[in-house]
Amino acid sequence: MKRFSVTAAALALVMGATPAMAATQVQWWHAFTGRLGELLAEQIETFNESQDDYEIVGSHKGNYSETLNAGIAAFRAGEQPHMLMVFEVGTATMMAAKGAIVPMHELMSDTDTEFNPEAYMPAVKGYYTTTDGKMLSLPYNASTPVLYVNKDALKEAGLDPEMNLATWEKVAVALEALKKSGHECPLTTAWQSWVHLENLSAWHDIPFATKDNGFAGTDTELAFNGPVQVAHIQAMADWAKDGKFIYAGRRNEGGARFRAGECAFFTESSAGYAGVKKEAEFDFAIRNLPYWGAALKSGPQNTIIGGASIWVMAGHEAEEYKGAAAFLNFLSTPKIQAKWHQDTGYLPITTAASGLTEAQGFYEKNPGTEIAGGQMTGKAPTGNSKGLRLGSFDQIRGIIDEELEGIWAGDNTAQEGLDNAVRRGNQLLRRFEKSTK
Amino acid sequence: MHLDNTMSQRVTFNNKFLPYLLLAPQMLVTLVFFFWPAYQAARSSLYLPDPFGLSEQYVGLENFTFLLEDAYYRASFITTAVFSALVAAISMGAALWLAIMADRIIKGSGIYRTLLIWPYAVAPAIAGVLWLFMFNPSIGVAPYYLKALGYNWNHVLNPGEAMGLVVAASAWKQVSYNFLFFLAGLQAIPKSVIEAAAIDGAGFWRRFWTIVFPLLSPTTFFLLVVNVVYAFFETFGVIHTITAGGPQQATTILVYKVFADGFVGQDLGSSAAQSVILLFVVGILTIVQFRFIERKVHY
Numbered sequence: 001m002k003r004f005s006v007t008a009a010a011l012a013l014v015m016g017a018t019p020a021m022a023a024t025q026v027q028w029w030h031a032f033t034g035r036l037g038e039l040l041a042e043q044i045e046t047f048n049e050s051q052d053d054y055e056i057v058g059s060h061k062g063n064y065s066e067t068l069n070a071g072i073a074a075f076r077a078g079e080q081p082h083m084l085m086v087f088e089v090g091t092a093t094m095m096a097a098k099g100a101i102v103p104m105h106e107l108m109s110d111t112d113t114e115f116n117p118e119a120y121m122p123a124v125k126g127y128y129t130t131t132d133g134k135m136l137s138l139p140y141n142a143s144t145p146v147l148y149v150n151k152d153a154l155k156e157a158g159l160d161p162e163m164n165l166a167t168w169e170k171v172a173v174a175l176e177a178l179k180k181s182g183h184e185c186p187l188t189t190a191w192q193s194w195v196h197l198e199n200l201s202a203w204h205d206i207p208f209a210t211k212d213n214g215f216a217g218t219d220t221e222l223a224f225n226g227p228v229q230v231a232h233i234q235a236m237a238d239w240a241k242d243g244k245f246i247y248a249g250r251r252n253e254g255g256a257r258f259r260a261g262e263c264a265f266f267t268e269s270s271a272g273y274a275g276v277k278k279e280a281e282f283d284f285a286i287r288n289l290p291y292w293g294a295a296l297k298s299g300p301q302n303t304i305i306g307g308a309s310i311w312v313m314a315g316h317e318a319e320e321y322k323g324a325a326a327f328l329n330f331l332s333t334p335k336i337q338a339k340w341h342q343d344t345g346y347l348p349i350t351t352a353a354s355g356l357t358e359a360q361g362f363y364e365k366n367p368g369t370e371i372a373g374g375q376m377t378g379k380a381p382t383g384n385s386k387g388l389r390l391g392s393f394d395q396i397r398g399i400i401d402e403e404l405e406g407i408w409a410g411d412n413t414a415q416e417g418l419d420n421a422v423r424r425g426n427q428l429l430r431r432f433e434k435s436t437k
Numbered sequence: 438m439h440l441d442n443t444m445s446q447r448v449t450f451n452n453k454f455l456p457y458l459l460l461a462p463q464m465l466v467t468l469v470f471f472f473w474p475a476y477q478a479a480r481s482s483l484y485l486p487d488p489f490g491l492s493e494q495y496v497g498l499e500n501f502t503f504l505l506e507d508a509y510y511r512a513s514f515i516t517t518a519v520f521s522a523l524v525a526a527i528s529m530g531a532a533l534w535l536a537i538m539a540d541r542i543i544k545g546s547g548i549y550r551t552l553l554i555w556p557y558a559v560a561p562a563i564a565g566v567l568w569l570f571m572f573n574p575s576i577g578v579a580p581y582y583l584k585a586l587g588y589n590w591n592h593v594l595n596p597g598e599a600m601g602l603v604v605a606a607s608a609w610k611q612v613s614y615n616f617l618f619f620l621a622g623l624q625a626i627p628k629s630v631i632e633a634a635a636i637d638g639a640g641f642w643r644r645f646w647t648i649v650f651p652l653l654s655p656t657t658f659f660l661l662v663v664n665v666v667y668a669f670f671e672t673f674g675v676i677h678t679i680t681a682g683g684p685q686q687a688t689t690i691l692v693y694k695v696f697a698d699g700f701v702g703q704d705l706g707s708s709a710a711q712s713v714i715l716l717f718v719v720g721i722l723t724i725v726q727f728r729f730i731e732r733k734v735h736y
Contacts, residue, residue, distance in 0.1 A: 065701050069703075072489055093703060097487065098491075099489070100489045100491060247593060248593065249593045250683065253575070256576060257575045260575075260576075262575065392703070394701055394703075395698070395702035395704070398681075398682075398701075398702075402684075402685045402686055403685075405593075405594060405683060405685050406684075409684065409685075411685075424507075427507075428702075428704075431704065431706075431707075434494065434496075435485045435486065435487045435493075436487055
């Protein structure tokens with residue numbers, strides 16, 4: 001039976017591909033599997049059926065790190081795809097590889113493709129834009145951290161589930177009440193560096209690194225050991241000591257515990273919405289990421305994104321670039337974007353897609369899904385909240401994870417741990433600066 | 438003895454080049470698959486390349502000084518030593534015990550042996566995931582029962598537990614291989630020697646320590662070398678899936694750092710320098726094993 005279905009699939013593939021042989025093939029390597037992979041394949045199919053000139057061929061190359069690696073290794077061997085999905089952490093690496101990429105604005109003008117940079121949400125495209133406003137890659141999936149609340153847990157602890165949770169001070173009061181009522185996991189998090197240092201810094205409009213977080217040059221130095229970050233991490237460390245903050249792991253391990261109803265608060269990507277909605281057997285709500293009221297009299301700035309963008313790689317034929325440009329243009333259309341945003345929980349990358357989603361009544365029917373967008377667009381991004389552009393950033397995040405683990409375990413104070421992380425990370429930044437000279 | 442019969446007629450080759458020609462394929466394989474990559478690694482360790490290979494700079498020994506000045510990297514040597522010693526000791530100890538037990542079984546020994554060999558077919562990353570599921574602090578079976586006993590298991594923050602877990606997973610995977618060799622070794626020991634000792638009144642443990650264990654020593658030594666190499670080079674799949682080197686750097690062994698810096702961090706210069714250092718470490722270790730430990734082996 002299995003063999004039969006494989007044969008049938010192969011046959012279908014061959015027969016289906018035959019009429020399209022005349023079309024120019026354009027390769028796209030990506031990192032999505034499961035539901036996201038299906039939705040991505042659907043986009044490709046829609047594009048391929050919408051015209052006869054080009055055929056996009058998607059290939060899954062593993063997780064984000066593995067996909068970037070596959071792209072780099074392929075480039076070294078002269079076999080690179082036309083388009084490569086690269087997570088936000090790899091942005092500086094791609095930018096520095098001048099001979100290996102075709103910046104998006106160049107691609108669009110070279111191929112005479114319709115392209116309006118103003119259509120994209122400033123807070124989303126900012127991450128992938130040069131300081132003089134040129135878009136380098138197309139944001140594909142973008143999300144931002146929000147606070148997930150288990151309302152049932154709050155009720156059980158005698159708290160008002162609709163209580164104000166805008167600031168960490170107010171969250172701290174709730175944590176205290178939860179702990180007193182015997183709750184075993186008042187707060188947990190996913191992606192600790194991204195949420196509690198990178199976004200904390202942007203949200204409070206303070207630098208994560210000098211030189212506009214690396215946007216203005218590779219001679220940037222890490223700066224996340226400032227007073228606000230230290231105070232926040234120390235507060236988390238104290239909560240960890242009291243059993244109010246439960247550290248579950250470096251990635252999104254905390255998600256399983258929140259979805260199972262074990263944890264009351266959970267800081268995680270807005271893209272976690274679909275999973276929570278599907279699995280949670282309790283009443284939940286999405287709130288803005290909290291900020292420190294004492295540190296911010298005038299309210300928070302904006303949060304930054306995580307996710308991936310599509311980079312176009314150098315070394316291909318003009319006709320193939322036309323296909324890539326047409327596809328990137330297609331992905332930016334309001335209809336495709338609105339569908340992607342609603343299906344996945346990722347942010348809409350254009351203002352038109354956000355408007356369309358609102359007009360379709362999606363936000364009304366799914367309360368909480370509008371929070372992330374609002375958090376990104378509340379204020380115009382500053383040099384501290386446009387994003388991060390740091391070389392060797394995957395490794396630097398690893399260092400931050402290690403040092404935070406030392407802090408949660410009580411081996412180091414927040415100041416000691418963050419000072420260590422800054423010192424170790426700066427060494428890697430200097431190596432990166434040197435390697436790209 | 439076997440050779441004497443067949444080689445009774447001495448064959449001589451007059452062609453001076455024939456021996457070289459016959460050796461050539463082996464030499465070629467060695468050159469292409471060993472010396473060439475080793476040379477590449479040694480060369481890369483002196484350069485700082487960008488990930489895409491668009492440019493590189495000669496930096497002399499900077500990659501090495503950068504590593505050796507890093508306290509975490511120096512600590513990684515200790516971590517590697519502890520990890521390898523534990524993996525070798527536990528996997529060999531368990532395998533020896535199982536082999537002795539299986540050797541005594543008369544009925545159904547085939548089934549026991551087959552079952553004991555199974556884990557060897559499990560890929561390292563799968564073994565890692567398997568153990569990770571069992572010991573996952575929030576959904577694992579083991580932490581659930583440990584909690585009932587009053588012990589709070591949390592290997593994501595506790596370095597000792599993290600090390601214990603990667604050691605257990607790595608050792609478990611290697612037990613089958615060791616078992617196979619120990620069992621073969623046991624079966625090669627002449628029964629008459631053991632029976633003679635038994636008639637003289639030697640108990641099971643006395644027979645084991647004075648006869649069986651010394652006669653097994655060639656097998657034990659071979660396995661020691663193999664297991665240390667395994668712990669050094671083949672366990673990073675297990676570590677990658679279970680702890681990714683954490684918490685902090687409690688389970689970052691040397692090879693895992695080579696992998697993480699090179700394939701995740703794209704820092705090929707540092708990764709190459711680490712490979713060169715590792716080459717020396719393994720070289721020294723091999724000399725130590727053959728010089729000092731092999732002397733105690735009875736062939």
